[in-house]
Amino acid sequence: MPRDSALRTAALVRLNTALLLRESGPLVSRLVLPLILLTLMRPLYQAAQGGAAGTEQAVVGILVMFSLLGMSLVGSAVLQERVWRTWDRLRTTPARPVELLAGKGLPVLVALLLQQALVLGYGAGLLGLDVRAPALLGVACLAWTVALLAMGAALGAAARSFGELSAAYDIGGMLLSALGGALVPLAELPRWVGAVAPLSPGYWGFGALRGAVRGDAGAVFAASGALLGFAAVAGVAAAWAIGRGRARSDRL
Template identity: 50%
Template sequence: MLVENRHRIGSMIRLNTTLLLREPGPVASRLIMPLVLIGVLHPLYVAALSGAGEGAGTTQIVSGMLVMFSMFALSIVGSAILTERSWKTWDRLRATPSASWELLVGKAIPALGVLVLQQVVVLTYGYVLFGLSIESLGLLTIAVATWVVTLLCVGMMLGALARSHSELAVYYDIGGIILTTLGGALVPLSLMPGWAQTLAPLSPGYWAMDSYRSALSGDVGSLLQNSVVLLALAAVSGAIASWRITRGWGRNKLL
């Protein structure tokens, strides 16, 4: 049984990795754009947050761009499922002996590699070129792992619920901008209007930003609190995605 599981999951991983490599544009943009914006905007953030402590500007710009463009990377995760639906091949996958969790894992692993690569590249870029302060590599690893798992689960949920690629684009374009802005990725929460600060905890970006700040500063308690919230969101999103892909779609209504 374990051998059969590994074979089916491995086949799905190879297929989805091939699809990603054939269309490298979305992956490349999610890797390159945050680096460009960090390089251009870093002096502005350092000057604006000079009174908030040493390294505050660097932490803000690196964490903010990382959270923003990792949320845009939801398109990569969601499209992996939505493309199968639009090709009308998802029902064929469901008709195979593969369990729903095997299908999701096979879709998630290549996207996981992209998200982890993005996190590593952006954080290394900030550390090497701009002196990003990292108190504990272990805590930062926890923050990265928690946020990546959350993104995977939310992305799979969106891919399972969206009716078309244009609808999915609305989720990660408009939704991504709103949630990252409310989360304090572009502007520190202390500089935002009162109503925005009140709504900020509704955004996953808020908890991700606080998680990265806590990891970079070595605040274990705050990191664990943020991780619990993000993992709860991941669990709910993953459950919805798993439930939805086992139900099929009415082809006269969707896609």
């Protein structure tokens, strides 16, 4: 990375980290709520699927659901620039779209990885989740988080208001979680759900994380590849939306 680009990106990362920590309510809720729900729901999953299988479904499924809801962190960070009327100003700076996205996304990357570490650590340390391949779990978490960041940035770049963004990630997060088998195993759902499940990033996120817990390298790398595909498409869409906005600003 050229030095000027690195300096611009670092400055944006520092600024957006400060903004994320100053308005920390959404971040705290994304960290605390999955632990509460996991504690309450684990006995239900254990009763339905058995001890170890129920714990695995509860930990991985709830993590997938709340990490999808965590897309709101990066989406809100992008959209709030419009609310503050600073978005057009950022577009006309020397910073490229990819630098703007990195500046917004890297602080959230750390937040999402922290969320995953807390949920998985809680599951392994206190609930008896048997993680057979910690290294593979790191690969799965990173691929899943990159996909979340790209999708969240695309939503933030496309949404016209916080209400629209909230509806997108609330409804979308729950829908993608359900279609991915995170809330209820796909075997227990209607057949058509299983047929469309691979269209959901939640399906691949759940598959990658569950594969790592079970020590299945093939499942982890296949699902991680699919997640990076989702990330590439969403990242291009987000960069295009920001670049188009810059072009419009230049013509004004």
